[in-house]
Amino acid sequence: MGEESRKLDVILFPFLAHGHMIPMLDIARLFVSRGAKATIITTTLNAPTVLKSIQNSQKLGAPIDLEIFPFSTRQVGLPEGVESFEQAIGLDMFGQFMAATDMLRSPLEQLLESRRPDCLVADMFLPWATDAAAKFDIPRLVFHGTSCFSLCAIEVLRLYPLNVPLSDDEVFFLPHLPGDIKLTRLQIPVEYRENFEGQFKRFMNRIGESEVKSYGVIVNSFYELEPAYADYYRNDLGRRAWHIGPVSLCNRNREEKAQRGIEAAVDEHDCVKWLDSKEPNSVIYICFGSMAIFSSAQLHEIAMALESSGQQFIWVVKGRGDIRENDQEWLPEGFEERMEGKGLIIRGWAPQVMILDHQAIAAFVTHCGWNSILEGISTGVSMVTWPLGAEQFFNEILVTEILKIGIPVGAKEWGKVGSVPLTVKQEAIEKAVRQIMAGEEAEEMRNRANRLKEMALRTVEEGGSSYSDLSSLIEELCSKSKGD
Template sequence: MSSESVQLHIFFFPFMAQGHMIPTIDMAKLFAARGFPTVEAGLPEGCENVDSVSSPDMFPAFFIATKMLQQPLEQLLKDYQPSCLVADMFFPWATDVAAKFGIPRLVFHGTCFFSLPANDAMRLYEPHKKVPSDSETFVIPNFPGKIKLTRAQLTDFTQQEVETYFTNLLKEAAESELKSYGVVVNSFYELESVYADHYRKVLGRKAWHIGPVSLCSKDAEDKAQRGKEASIDEHECLKWLGTKKSNSVVYICFGTIAKLSDSQLKEIAMGLEASGQQFIWVVRKGKNEKEEEGWL
């Protein structure tokens, strides 16, 4: 679309049957894909989500592209005046946009309660700067449980104290969260009650545990088909889990954005093997990797 084209607002209203809803959602995605400003942000054409980002150097451009969604969102809020806006943490500007129209904004992180106050404490108190070496442990201050870490366990940009686009984005997200109405967390109270209470009662933040949100779908096959195609059949995985004792299997996944080198993957694999722990490990297949990795 040219810069002079009229901005289109299209509503999709499907009939309540799978044969209608699924293709309608796919059609909506197809329409929306034509509007993401990839080229304007210096990204390759068709780079519409983080899976399409082929190198770490492209991430700043991708996040800059998401800022171009601010004006369309502002127009939608102005036109339809929703009761609330739930926006991802990576849209820090959403809090101010919602505030323009008196609309409360809830932040969604995608992480658990544990990480929220832990990240806050690390950012505010910087305990990693008070130890003499990367291997010496420190305790996360103002945090339940006396959790010990070393500098070597922190992210690269935290260790190196380098200011980057991503570190600035995280800072903006933290400041935006303080101004927002509250946070929704994909977790449940019984799993991490100590950290939920700490976040709400000690730090005084508004937060609601609404998870696990995946339970909203009762169809196991539907859940198995979401996201990337797995290398194993979902029934095979469930059958294997059924042979294990309760609370005996560890699930490991480093998320969508994490890019691990072969050497890092091998080191993790050796550590897991040495632990003797039963585990399910989700490993993203790289675009240029061979179909089979001998060391896995």
Template sequence: MNGDSGLHLVVVPLMAHGHLIPAIDMARLFAERGILVSVVTTPVNASRIRAVIRGIDESGLPIRFVELPFPCAQVGLPEGCEHVDVVPPHLFANFFRATALLRLPLESYLRDHHPRPSCIVADVWLPWTMEVARALRVPRLVCHWISSFAVLCYHNIRRQRVRESISDDSEPFVVPGLPDRIVTTRAQAPGFFDAFGWDDIYAQSVEAEETADGLVLNSFDDLEPSYIDKYREATGKKVWAIGPFCLGNRDRASKAVRGSQASVDGDGCMVWLDSMQPRSVVYVSFGSLTQTQPSQLAEIGEGLEESGSPFIWVIKDRERTPATETWLSGLEGRTKGRGLVITGWAPQALILSHPAIGGFVTHCGWNSALEGVSTGVPMITWPHFADQFLNEKLLVQVLKTAVPIGVEAPITYVFDKAVALVKREDVSKAVRSVMDGGEEGEGRRQRAQELGKKARKAVDEEGGSSQENLTRLLDYVSKLCQAK
């Protein structure tokens, strides 16, 4: 488990699928360069990614997982509440206080275990890691798990105090300092900590970024080049785009268990897709955090049926309730042979990489958006909260590889409503636009496929931009270590 490079990187992600998954993917990239990587997690989170850990152990990569006990009781959290998607909304602040209590245990662990860390690579949402780095006198890099486009938007809105000059959440404004004219609202670009009124945590996260020795992006140069350059210029820091991290999972087995153990047989899913025509199937999934209400589920199902396209639709365990069973059973009966409903965790990376997939209905979380980009699949955008509306603008307006479903106002997994915001005719229309879009649709598909080729070139080919940026990052860390 010892790397041969002499470097030891400590990766500290937030305990959420959208952060933990790319962090492990990034750790693979480091380890493939012969670097020892320690990924910090907690017992419950480690159990959730046990299949991933087992696969890494079998690969022989120098990655070790450090399980720190999570102090639920100390902050009033129920035992086992170690992951964002199981935290009750009214206890979110408690959860982030609990993460901060990992500072001293992590510092103690790193002091007591060999080898000494060379660098801490930390989640921007865990600002307390800057204290660990200072105490150990090691450099610290900050990771953003969202697009450079969204990061730059947030940065410019904050720096130019745009939010303070707007009185209404739905009032449109132009984001300043961007290469393109992007109009948004305060509701669509809320940030996170500031949106919840956690001013102290928000200020700490800003300080964590501003005091970092460098910034890491899960993106690639050809995807958003002007936005990466502008972000580098705006921060005055070293910025490395070394993604898409998801492409580090090159074999079928790694794709099948990426993030968690799939709730369906991956082979069976592939056999079903093998029976479909190329680019004929639309894949529908809204990530790990959103919770869709029964009325909205019904509209999605009816819309998929009306579209006429074969589909794979992922529904979470907690969404499949007695209220949904009758109509869902009827839908599955009427669409038998062209519809596949998956309940639970789906092997998304494996599904999207299949040639039968022709479109992707997504919530625009950055991991999902990058998986769509990397596989060259045009998308239907249905953002819900956080950075997702900004990612939609990147996909639809800048890259022109997606069609919007038409949602304008956030509806979160925290404050969801019982009414359906998107009607079945909207779903059906959007699916037909992407799957049978004529000349305009073919242009969109060609742009998506070209971006997919560029993504794979960046990561896989010698001299690819992400490979070169990773080399520059590691050289920089080595020099910082020598200077300490």
């Protein structure tokens, strides 16, 4: 396979959002580590983030090529310089951003025609990529940045219109899925609860139809984590899927973990030094991903809960504008002085994988984005789940009810990306933090989380299921290329 795999030429096209680009870069590294040639597509203003990862990969003897496309903002009414989904959502310009993204189809087709790669791996949010690749008889693989469980739940919602109860709090079961999967009306997107055809549902239909026509799906998960749903996705929903995760585990040493993604807002050595001073399993880590923007009132509730819980913590806070200038709006007076040595606030991007992997971290308060969930699983931490939107309420069910390694904080309503969620009160946050950090139940969850960590580490090693799935995919693509 070694000689054959060197002939494989793969182009990878992530969606222009950090939570999508980072795992796609990890996937490029996995292909290159098996001898394939890999090229990442991005746009001018996203290139510096991608280049950093490519340079780190180069140091390890795994070169990745870069292809930069121009991003048209003016034609669709986007302000100049807005080239990431996070920026567009902050400006409430989802439609304009997706229109600009659709315009990347033309340069993609030009590249595919001139390069004729063996495969195109394109993000789920680029549904037109299937037809673009088909024009040149190039197999398109869809990259879904979420769990197999969530993929199944989303597809069931899409395919089988629900007779959703009128009461917001009334529980209903997702049809057809293995297990009794319960949700309330408020935990699913508005268009599915009201059963109307809006922008979001139309877009999800485009994604679903594109996926069915594609060559197959790459899933950043591993079979042993969710076997019933991996089987349902392949057998009942008829998807050709390869589970190759957790892809973040390709970052082996501390430097790779610290430098993954955007430049951190804290010095990695200071962060490690702070963690090194703590006892094992004594710190809780709080982070809500790259997209969530909380109100000052909600940040204030979190601060008060952390102080009253008595727990040591690292808290990553992101916001619109300069958070430091607005400290008085959300930080209780004297909070940082009182928390000196007990709590560390990181304003901006944090080296999350490095932090989670430290022995001092016991638990993780998370928005249930799949990158974060899988990074938590890969490092053996239990979780407090606080879903906000997207597929995060499904991921919460996986963590709390199926894997049983988490406690819900009590978030009840799905919100569109970028919206300010309803306030979760201090008492609920404090209760969940205490519950996940101390006591018999917390110990049992930590033990289960550690078993999943060991499972995750084994699955990406030679002979493991994810390693074997990637080998199988590479062999199949090589065989198809040879046959052509």
